[in-house]
Amino acid sequence: MLLSVENLDVHYGPAQVLYGASLHLNEGELVCLVGRNGAGKTTLLRTIGGFMRPASGTITFRGDRIDGLLLENVALMGIRYVYQDKRVFGELTVRENIELAAYPTGESLDEAISKVLAIHPKMESLLDSKAKGLSGGERQILLIGRALIGNPQLLLVDEPTEGLAAIIIGDIIKILLKMKNKITMVVVEQNLATVARLADRLYVMKEGCVSREIVDEQTIKNPSCYEDEL
Amino acid sequence: MTSFIQSVLFGLTIGGILYIISIGLSLTFGAMGIVNFAHGLIYAVGAYAVYTVATILGAGFVVGVLAALAVSVPLSYVIERFVIRRLYGQSIDYAIIATYAILLIGADSLKWIYGASPLPIIDPIGKLWTFGSLQMPAYRVVIIGLSVLIFFGLSLFFKKTLVGKIVVAGLQDREAVRSLGIRVEKHFAIVFIIGSALAALGGVLYAPLSTLNPYMGFEILVLCFAVVIVGGMGNLRGTAIAAYSLGLVHSLSAAYIASSASDAMVYTVMAAVLIFRPIEA
């Protein structure tokens, strides 16, 4: 088992957001987290990523406890978070965005750039443009590409298709499918049709708890089966 | 007309010095959200260092400048490491009070060592430049030139070096930089030290224009806050524009209203800016 999350309680200020959330992840899987807005999916993802500290519960990655570690250290272990709101470093160019991502991993800039271009060759023409000029889809792709630099062990992807046009969504799904089996991923996704195409397994979240795990391939491919449990 | 141009040139001189001192304050403010009162101490230490080396020891102004810069580095490192870094996760108020305390301790130390009376430093160049009917001490022109050079130097630093780029990204989105595995704090610390060295330089440059006194750190700080606030925290170009503008406000108020009004006019501008363009700090 690559990742094990047990009984996480997370508070956001005085309010509790996660109640005893648990899940596990095996190497090479693509697991989706589904649920309504406010169910706690992003909070769970971010807590795994090291952005928040749980009040109780444990997160174990390759046998080591990682809950409560500093964000930088979690990232250095190879756990990469892909932001929900397409936040890139707007004032820097695409090349410089990649440069920053490559720096802590020790990977050369050229290798890093080639990794990003591998998932989206069209990015080459944008290398020297300021990142804030990129479209939403291009930014999302840049964020995913950035997460692949170095030696990523686990990707935490937060609503990658949100707010994007259908064609771009298709591109991104293709990218994620290409990455499948090469790298372990947890993807938060609202669009159940997308989930049907991507997921090996999925967890349903409701009101701060992980309420159900769905392993059966048929159920995953037919969201209407579990839709009303959300 | 000549006296107007003189005032403008003096305003640019003051503006240049204000820029050099304030840029460090602005970056710290933008990067850490901390109002660093101790910045004024390093400014004062710079001035007293050059006084000690140049006037007391007689080693010359240039050596004095180097001494001032050399002293500022360990001093600012200690302040950053043991005070600021400990406090900036927590309420900003404590960092404000703590850095104010450091300034207080430092000012009293300077008073202890050098006494409370104002100390003069002579103009290290001592020549006047004449340009038609205009006469201006060469030293002031050098200051303006130096401040412009520093502005371009810093711009290059932030655009071309990796540290600079990390800081620019970090100012915009600290969490995202950290999530890449980069220790943003260490990089902000580097910038903090550079900014402090510049404050010491500012103290050095300002010294021959006026006299030294142990409380000079307090006096310059409020003006620097005005520059930082008007220019925008962490905004390189904005700080430069604000510094020269406020320098002009200062010297023109002194010339055309009253010399006691010059500080107050700067504060009024600062208050107006804070009121009409509230910052999230």
Added chain:
Amino acid sequence: MFGKVENNPTLTLVFTAAIFLIFGYATSLPKITDFMIFCIFVIGFDLLYGHMGQLSFGHMLYLGAGAYGCGMFAYHVYPDPFLSLLAGVLLGALVAAVLGPLVVKTSAAAFALLNLALNEVGAYLVLSPWHKWTGGEDGLSLFFKKYGFINFQQSTFRFYFCLGSLLLVVYLVLRLVRSPYGNLLKAIKENEVRVKFLGYNTYVYKYITFIISGAIAAFAGALTSINLSYTNTSLISPARNVEVIFAALMGGAGSVIGAVVGGTAFMTISNYLAVYLIRWEMFLGFALLVFVFWIRKGIWGYVRKV
């Protein structure tokens, strides 16, 4: 034991009165009068800092407004002590009311610095352009009318009047802080966004608190003018802001008794220590650091757990 004192307003008042009476007669009535007036100032400041969580680096402006309001009224209009006091308080409240809407919009660092800037502007105005009314650098020498035993020239009377004023302020602020209004302030300090979501207009509450805080500070200022029989620029000096900040922090921010303890402690240090220790400013700096790093809750915060 100390916790009980705090929870019972009557006990607090009795305790406070007793302490100052003992102190006063043990040392010197005029000195302790100064102490008590400063404590009023600290209470006013702490309402803003401790209870609402907003640090101002320019609260001397309101002390000054009170001092000059009182002084100028007595000097230029009519030297009745009570009317002058009222004039001082009103001027302080007025300045706070006028500047408040703009100041209260900001927070944290901006709030601290904006108040400092306004204090500097105020100090300048008093020193220079308005010196005809304020007396400029020399200030104003004041005489107040006497009414039988109401004689502010007498140190004993001043002592009791200021003691009464302090007890009044303590009582009023304690009532305020324990009321629903006070609870709201505490909530705003902890998490303003949440309070806004609950439907409260936090801006209005902050504004009202700002005015009250300014008025109390002005009251202290007016009392100072009467106590000293003069008003001058030191009463509006921005450099003295550190005194009240230190006192609030040292005593324990967010508690009325803490403010009184802090005010007394600070005055003790500055009056007695300064005589024996030349480097007392350095001592003040180190003490501030100690409080910021290790004794956050101040002396009272520490002691009340006894």
